[in-house]
Amino acid sequence: MTAHAAFAAALLDPDVAVPAGLTAWNGVDPMRRFAVYRNNVTTALTGVLADSFPVTQQLVGEDFFCAMARVFLRAHPPRSPLLHEYGHDFPAFVAQFEPARQVPYLADMARLEWLRLASLHAADAPVLAADDIAPLLADPAALPGLRLALHPAAAVLQSAHAVVSLWGAHHGVGALAEVDPYAAESALVLRPMLEVLVLRLPPGGGIFAAALAAETTLGEAAAAASADPSFDLAENLALLIRHGALGALRSSARN
Amino acid sequence: MTLPIETSSSSLRSESACRGGALGPAARGHLPARAGVGLKPQHFQDILDSPGELGFFEVHAENYMGAGGPMHHWLTRIRECHPLSVHGVGLSIGGQEPLDAAHLARLRILLARYEPEAFSEHLAWSTHAGAYLADLLPLAYDGRSLRRVCEHIDEVQMALGRRMLLENPATYVEFADSTMSEADFITEVVRRTGCGLLLDVNNAYVSAVNHGCDAAAFLAALPLEAVGEIHLAGFAVDRDAAGEPLLIDSHGSPVADAVWTLYEEVLQRIGPVATLIERDHDVPDFATLAAEAGRAEALLCRMAASTAEVCA
Known part of the structure; x- marks a missing residue:
């Protein structure tokens, strides 16, 4: 596993140990420092999804949406640096996301919001x-x-x-x-x-x-x-x- | 060089946009040594209503890679009247894998369309095994990564047919594998590839504090003669496991006093250079952001005056 592969794996999954070979000038455990990167990635991507699916978020509340988005982004990280394309498979994920079943129209709202985003950049x-x-x-x-x-x-x-x-x-x-x-x-x-x-x-x-x-x-x-x-x-x-x-x-x- | 200041707020209502041809082809070529801000959709109309207030605008390349729609509409109109810097965040120049040829091709198309005065990217990586990680991630400074970064920059400059500027990163960890300092690494990259330096003074300060170094000494060790643009931004303050300050390059607050001081020191060394106020979170209204850019502009003017240039 290359250094970047280990770094990337630990970024997306908090259960994966912090990669080896990280140091700090004062000799502290680098965990807290590595956590800045973990937080940046999660915050950026949940933010992108929240911006792209605002009504979907309003229907379930911010806490629920962010938790759902975190599960999604770990399984489906972006495949491109074009973040306006991120979330194409989010509606299908929402449709299969068991805790969201109590809002049966949630996936269709996500589909509608995805179509809006696609229209904006078409x-x-x-x-x-x-x-x-x-x-x-x-x-x-x-x-x-x-x-x-x-x-x-x-x-x-x-x-x-x-x-x-x-x-x-x-x-x-x-x-x-x-x-x-x-x-x-x-x-x-x-x-x-x-x-x-x-x-x-x-x-x-x-x-x-x-x-x-x-x-x-x-x-x-x-x-x-x-x-x-x-x-x-x-x-x-x-x-x-x-x-x-x-x-x-x-x-x-x-x- | 100073650019004519457009004072009429109504001149942009017409389709012909910029009166006076202030930015005809002859004026293009490099960013003016003035202050600019990052272009935000919520400011599009304000900017068109107040041409000349700022020296240039900067956009993240990836935000303008959609096929069509309002983003291109507004950028086209704003670009007609202002110098432009295109700043990439997704090329992953510091990555261990080959550059994404499709992304490089998209960049080439974008630059051909808008003909920006500057193009810059980061000394960082953001993509691995096809996954884009939406952050600027750090790399070990050793001989292997030096060769790889130089190969990537050569490839970018070849593909785009222009010199690029490389931005120094804000980092939170260091690597046991590093065999050279960041300043030495950047100096060598600039020497081998001929690229310019986008000096992010906030990043320099953040990294220096985070790694227990002296920011002024770090700046002095950089190849400042290669600086083609400067970035200024705000940081957030956290603590590491030992309670030492851990600064986060958040772009969510005004530029800190310590960074303004370092900026002045840099200007005294190298003279006036195009300077961007970066603000990506908690973005204030345009007037507030323009006022912060005005502080940089005042310093640039003072510097230009002291080198016998006339300031508008």
């Missing part, structure tokens, strides 16, 4: 404007074969819980006490200008937008979303266009 790209789609409407027969992709900064989350309402209530939109957390909601995350927005999609909208994100045709996406009898294609398409959630057309490929 590539800049032109959106599909209403003017772009007008010519397509002139040929209704071709519409079902059209492939509309989501903008790089747009994403959809279909949840069995009221993630959008819960997220909104933690940002001053609506009262938390009035949210039924067990009402299914689908979130649309997007970055129309410089700020990331979270919108609640209408019935069937989650299926529809997720199908578009999977690059199915407009016809297939509409057919899938029609599993929800309240789905309204025109309403959903207008919403996605109005908020700049669709990317510019790459081609009007037909089946």
Whole structure:
């Protein structure tokens, strides 16, 4: 084991002994000094997760969140110095984290917050404007074969819980006490200008937008979303266009 | 060299950003010998509203490696009007493993995009076996690590096509394996690679206290002629197992008086050099941070005046 391997192992796991070969000018036990590094690493990474998943933290409290984050970071240290990419697998970890089971919507909140972070740093790209789609409407027969992709900064989350309402209530939109957390909601995350927005999609909208994100045709996406009898294609398409959630057309490929 | 001070607070409302072309290509090349601060998102708008107040801004490279979005939007606008220093924290130059080629490639793209006047990294390591440890970790100062650090710096300077500045670390432990002092190690790295020195006066003070050394003697033993930029920051005070002070390089408080004193001594030796106030925790409002930078700027001006240069 190299010196740095021993140092790294002891940094992440407090049960691993302080690496050999550390000294101090006054001959003291280096444990307390090494602890500065341990603390720096843990504080930095739990801080990154707390910054990236703020509502997830509010839902369980700071102490619980930090304890959960410490378990996570020991098993999943960052694989890159780009810390805005750290936490991609945190929602899946939360879903499997036994002590968090009593907050069944916690993992979906973490998924929503991850999508927000990904949206913030996503590539800049032109959106599909209403003017772009007008010519397509002139040929209704071709519409079902059209492939509309989501903008790089747009994403959809279909949840069995009221993630959008819960997220909104933690940002001053609506009262938390009035949210039924067990009402299914689908979130649309997007970055129309410089700020990331979270919108609640209408019935069937989650299926529809997720199908578009999977690059199915407009016809297939509409057919899938029609599993929800309240789905309204025109309403959903207008919403996605109005908020700049669709990317510019790459081609009007037909089946 | 002094830069024209932009006084109109409204000049940045327009898309053309900087009036007067104060920072056209000819003005780029090296950081001005003025004070700057670390660029924080909460200060973006304040900075655009008060151009010229500070000499330069510094960003952590890794914070601007996302594909797009507001971070690039704001940095692009601020860079149009201010000299820029890009400061890497993730290259792991002191690591025992090869440099991360993908990360070096990202750096090359970032520097090509923003063309900063300076690029710096740390005499430390942060990655091992693919795990990024989010801290600047210490290394033993021996012949093997000297060769490795020099190879890494050669590789960086080759890949980036520019001279880099290497920052002296703040450390909390020493190594039984070390065969040379930190100052001798840094001197040799600078001599072999031709890199410059980012002199972190706070780190020098923190390390000197933590290792029972004299900070002024440590500074005097460094290759000060290679200094291309200075960092100043605040530390926190802890105690080691014997109750001796253990200073933590926390970047969470104003610069300490002892560090200001050392800074003045350094300026007297080497003259005015671009100086950054680093603040990463408990970040105050922009006016407060700019005022602290103003203290460094005043010292730089006094130094410049004493060497017969005119201060704006």
